[in-house]
Amino acid sequence: MAESTVKRRKRGMSRLERKNTLIAYSFLAPNFLGFAIFTLVPVVCAILLSFMEWNGGSISAIKWVGLDNFAEIFKVEKVAEKWAEGNYFYFFNRVDLGIALKNTVFYTVVTVPLTLVCSIALALALNKVKGAVAFRTVFFFPYVASMVAICVCWNFMLMKDGPINQMIMALGINFNKSWTADSTMAMWAIILVSVWRSMGYYMVIYLAALQGVPRELYEAATVDGANKWQQFLNVTLPQIKPTTFFCSIMLIIGCFKIYDTVAIMTEGSPGRATKMLVTYIYDVAFNQIKYGIASAISMVLLILVLIVTVIQFANEKKFANV
Amino acid sequence: MAQATVTGKQIRKDNAAMQLVGNVLLYVVLIGLAIFTLIPFVWMISSSLKLDQEVFQYSIRWIPEVCHWENYQLIWEKVPLLTYFKNTAFIAIVVTILQTLTSSFAAYAFAKLHFKGRDVLFLCYISTIAVPWQAYMLPQFIMMRSVGLYDTLWAMVALQAFSAFGVFLMRQFYQGIPTDLCEAARIDGLSEYGIWARIMPPLSKAAIATLVIFTFVGTWNDYMGPMIYLTQDANKTVQVGLRRFIQEYSSDYHLIMAASLVSLLPVSIVFLSLQKYFIEGIATSGLKG
Amino acid sequence: MxxxxxxxxxxxxxxxxxxxxxxxxxxxxxxxxxxxxxxxxxxxxxxxxxxxxxxxxxxxxxxxxxFWVLFYNKTLFDEAGIAYPTNDMTWEQYEALANEITGKSSCKYGAHNHTWLSAVANFAVCDGVNTLLDGEYSDLQYFYELALRMEASGAIRPYTEVKAANLHYSGAFQTGDTAMMPMGYWYVATLINNRKEGLYDFDWGTTALPHKDDVPAGSxxxxxxxxxxxxxxxxxxxxxxxxxxxxxxxxxxxxxxxxxxxxxxxxxxxxxxxxxxxxxxxxxxxxxxxxxxxxxEIGTHEKLAEIQTVLNEEHTMIMTGEIDVAEGIEEMNERVAEVLE
Incomplete structure (x- = not known):
């Protein structure tokens, strides 16, 4: 008797479960409908496009080419040829996709931790000082101003003999080249502007997060004899883990997708020193009019980001509060 | 015993001194950083009062020789800036309201309700954030055009009001609100909708304020969307309008700076007015681990 | 649309x-x-x-x-007491003239090159034989070396400065401290208009572009x-x-x-x-x-966009001094050959 009851329950959902699921769906519906129509469908189309050839013209001109696009962007034949010759880094040094990948990954690996550290530090500092509101507004400003104005302004400041270089020289370091004209420094110019711009944004998110850490936890820690630094490590950080998860994912995705800053500040120059994945995509899609190939490059980007996201997602489940 | 008290007082004095030094250092660093952050803005203000050829003069003049205040009048005359402002305001407000409502609705489901396929669906949402907009822009464009939304302000609303970003943000914040509260409410007979409407808002004010700020700013500063979908001058937004000041054969950087500064105002107002939600530290509100 | x-x-x-x-x-x-x-x-x-x-x-x-002509600031030449450029100058004469007038009275720069590739190296096509699409770019070497020499002697504003400041050529010429500038003819209309709006007040004129020895004047x-x-x-x-x-x-x-x-x-x-x-x-x-x-300036070609991308990328490398001219030309040849494959 007990067995059959158990068996019956396992088949299909109970009425309660079904009701809950329906309710859940009703919550999702408004957002999901708009999202599905205006975002999800185009994204799926873009995925499909990466297997097709479409160089402008009407939709009837689209044809299926399978993995050809990918073979072309990875320059499979040429890379194999060079590999056989002993030139192992040909892909990363000479092929557009390789260069873009290398630059984008470098940029991400540097910018994400820098921004996170700066924004947490700022949030902590501005949680309790006097005049916090004024400071917060100041630090949030860069995010709010128009990209054109910011990039033009920073370009000007990073010129040879500009204010930044003058400060550097004053510190005794012998460097006086226009940042955006130098293959190495152009990347750092972009990193600088990006961190400058985003730290206010993520500072705001962390501020909201810090509001939620219960004071009792800090009090308990003080009683236990923990100093400020220990409290930070053992109380604050763990408590804001979901926020850090959010911020790091958004930052990583944002860095992989960087476009505006590069397009306005350096246009990928000098040469291909600051060619990023999305500037490459933009060039292929809108200057060379090769939509299929552009989609293929986007797929590479998507897969990379997905891998990183899934890893982080798996980690998050360990700390989630649900 | 006397010795211990003296030592105790000494330690406290030392601690107080250390704290003072620490505080002063903190303020110095903050102010330094703030100045560093503000330099480009000072440059923007100074440029907005110059003539175009003076803007990039090599030796930077922070205070212009002649202050061309008329620039601030010129920007309204040279291009229909008022129309652009109206359009941008419309889009920003509608999108912010829609986004906040639908996102928090959906986020509640992801954070507090259990249903089949929850995690897979959520991963789906996040992955779309990962695809650069340039990649799916075309299919999206073709779709918008066939629905007849091309060159309308509603196109911008449709594109931005249902983003995955809002859902992601709110879900993280909701995760911090203790489930016990929701359980207790359920036992008391409150429906899920009731919980969403009554229990969540007071505890997530900072979160909602954050979403409002970000959505408003994002929409206000959006350039690519309006550039592609809005062709009629009467429909254009501020960011697109600003670009009219830079054309291939002439440029009016001084006017761009002036107009950029003016367009900063509405956003600053929104930001400042929402600040109070960040100061109220409710003991168990907002985000928790 | x-x-x-x-x-x-x-x-x-x-x-x-x-x-x-x-x-x-x-x-x-x-x-x-x-x-x-x-x-x-x-x-x-x-x-x-x-x-x-x-x-x-x-x-x-x-x-x-x-088409492109050479704009020059008459007022500056008058002030310096130097003869105007003529319709029949070689590039060497142009360089000498620029060097001569730099620094005289209010002239800060003898000439100005805008950042475009067309403002620096495109002159190579004036001989009617070379084009930017033939995959062979050694003809550009002469002009890159010319431009970099003039930067070194102080006769023109350095490329990096112009690029970083996003300096528009109209701004450069209209500050009144630049004596000559090769630019497209469309600039005439802008100049005429800007004078009416009072943005500058010096006299200017145009002559034909300078030419190489073996190329006729007026090309x-x-x-x-x-x-x-x-x-x-x-x-x-x-x-x-x-x-x-x-x-x-x-x-x-x-x-x-x-x-x-x-x-x-x-x-x-x-x-x-x-x-x-x-x-x-x-x-x-x-x-x-x-x-x-x-x-x-540059013709039509199936792979025009890709070729242009390559040329522009190498152009920035050469002009910023990241690689030297010979290397840059070699890169152009190599990469365009890859594109054309």
């Missing part, structure tokens, strides 16, 4: 690439029938119209031709701006009447009256151009209106 299904009757064509794009995508109406039926004489275009043809089918008519290169008819237009016949008038002998005189240089070449047009108010009143400037030979 075109992808949006716009039904405007005619479209201006600014880049050669657009003609190819729009022809490929089926937006442009082929004009061969109209030309044949109306007996429109294409000779006034002095051989520039093939640039708007794809596979020998004409898709657009040249409307304006903006230049240029670009076309064209008009095409939209296939989706409801009034194609009327559109043809309009554009054939606009680009032909009569319309070109009207264009000339606004200070813009039409593609159509004739002495009537030259007269009108010279009589526009604000146009410099000296013989040299007028003679510069009649180039002896105009090569196209």
């Amino acid at each position: 075109l992808s949006g299904g716009d039904t405007s009757d005619i479209f201006m064509v600014k880049e050669n690439l657009d003609v190819m794009k729009w022809a490929q995508q089926g937006f442009a109406k082929p004009l061969t029938d109209y030309i044949a039926n109306s007996g429109f004489d294409m000779s006034g275009f002095v051989g520039m119209e093939p640039n708007y043809a794809v596979d020998d089918v004409q898709y657009a008519l040249p409307f304006r031709s903006d 230049s290169f240029g670009n076309l701006t064209g008009v095409m008819i939209n296939k989706a237009s409801q009034n194609k016949d009327l559109a043809w009447e309009y554009i054939s008038w606009l680009c032909g002998p009569e319309g070109s005189q009207v264009t000339a009256a606004t200070g813009n240089r039409p593609a159509w070449v004739s002495s009537e047009v030259a007269d009108v151009l010279a009589s526009v108010e604000g146009f410099p009143a000296d013989e040299n400037s007028k003679a510069a209106l009649i180039p002896t030979q105009v090569s196209i």
Whole structure:
């Protein structure tokens, strides 16, 4: 008797479960409908496009080419040829996709931790000082101003003999080249502007997060004899883990997708020193009019980001509060 | 015993001194950083009062020789800036309201309700954030055009009001609100909708304020969307309008700076007015681990 | 707009690439029938119209031709007591002149090069033989070395400075401290207009571009701006009447009256151009209106966009000094060869 009851329950959902699921769906519906129509469908189309050839013209001109696009962007034949010759880094040094990948990954690996550290530090500092509101507004400003104005302004400041270089020289370091004209420094110019711009944004998110850490936890820690630094490590950080998860994912995705800053500040120059994945995509899609190939490059980007996201997602489940 | 008290007082004095030094250092660093952050803005203000050829003069003049205040009048005359402002305001407000409502609705489901396929669906949402907009822009464009939304302000609303970003943000914040509260409410007979409407808002004010700020700013500063979908001058937004000041054969950087500064105002107002939600530290509100 | 299904009757064509794009995508109406039926004489275009043809089918008519000339600041030359540039200078003479006038009285820079590749190295095509699409770029070496030498001697603003400051060439010339500047003819209209708005107050003139020893004086290169008819237009016949008038002998005189240089070449047009108010009143400037030979800046090609990307990338590397000229040219050759494969 007990067995059959158990068996019956396992088949299909109970009425309660079904009701809950329906309710859940009703919550999702408004957002999901708009999202599905205006975002999800185009994204799926873009995925499909990466297997097709479409160089402008009407939709009837689209044809299926399978993995050809990918073979072309990875320059499979040429890379194999060079590999056989002993030139192992040909892909990363000479092929557009390789260069873009290398630059984008470098940029991400540097910018994400820098921004996170700066924004947490700022949030902590501005949680309790006097005049916090004024400071917060100041630090949030860069995010709010128009990209054109910011990039033009920073370009000007990073010129040879500009204010930044003058400060550097004053510190005794012998460097006086226009940042955006130098293959190495152009990347750092972009990193600088990006961190400058985003730290206010993520500072705001962390501020909201810090509001939620219960004071009792800090009090308990003080009683236990923990100093400020220990409290930070053992109380604050763990408590804001979901926020850090959010911020790091958004930052990583944002860095992989960087476009505006590069397009306005350096246009990928000098040469291909600051060619990023999305500037490459933009060039292929809108200057060379090769939509299929552009989609293929986007797929590479998507897969990379997905891998990183899934890893982080798996980690998050360990700390989630649900 | 006397010795211990003296030592105790000494330690406290030392601690107080250390704290003072620490505080002063903190303020110095903050102010330094703030100045560093503000330099480009000072440059923007100074440029907005110059003539175009003076803007990039090599030796930077922070205070212009002649202050061309008329620039601030010129920007309204040279291009229909008022129309652009109206359009941008419309889009920003509608999108912010829609986004906040639908996102928090959906986020509640992801954070507090259990249903089949929850995690897979959520991963789906996040992955779309990962695809650069340039990649799916075309299919999206073709779709918008066939629905007849091309060159309308509603196109911008449709594109931005249902983003995955809002859902992601709110879900993280909701995760911090203790489930016990929701359980207790359920036992008391409150429906899920009731919980969403009554229990969540007071505890997530900072979160909602954050979403409002970000959505408003994002929409206000959006350039690519309006550039592609809005062709009629009467429909254009501020960011697109600003670009009219830079054309291939002439440029009016001084006017761009002036107009950029003016367009900063509405956003600053929104930001400042929402600040109070960040100061109220409710003991168990907002985000928790 | 075109992808949006716009039904405007005619479209201006600014880049050669657009003609190819729009022809490929089926937006442009082929004009061969109209030309044949109306007996429109294409000779006034002095051989520039093939640039708007794809596979020998004409898709657009040249409307304006903006070839390059040398602008110079008369006031600065007067102040320094140096003779003006002439219509027949070699590049060496140009370099010497720039070096001579730099630093004299209020002249800060003898010349100015804008950041575009066309402002620095495109002069190589003036010989009518080399093009930017032939995959062989050693002809550019001369000009890159010239530009970098002039930067080193202080005669022109360094590329990195101009790039970082996003300095527009009109800003550079109009500050009044630059003596000479090679630029496209379209700048004449801007100069005339800006003077009316009081943005500067010195006198200026134009001469032909300097030339290499083995290239005739008065050779230049240029670009076309064209008009095409939209296939989706409801009034194609009327559109043809309009554009054939606009680009032909009569319309070109009207264009000339606004200070813009039409593609159509004739002495009537030259007269009108010279009589526009604000146009410099000296013989040299007028003679510069009649180039002896105009090569196209960069032609059309299936892989034009990719080639341009490569050339521009290497251009920035050379001009910022990241690699030296010879290396840069080699890269151009190599990478364009890869593209053309």
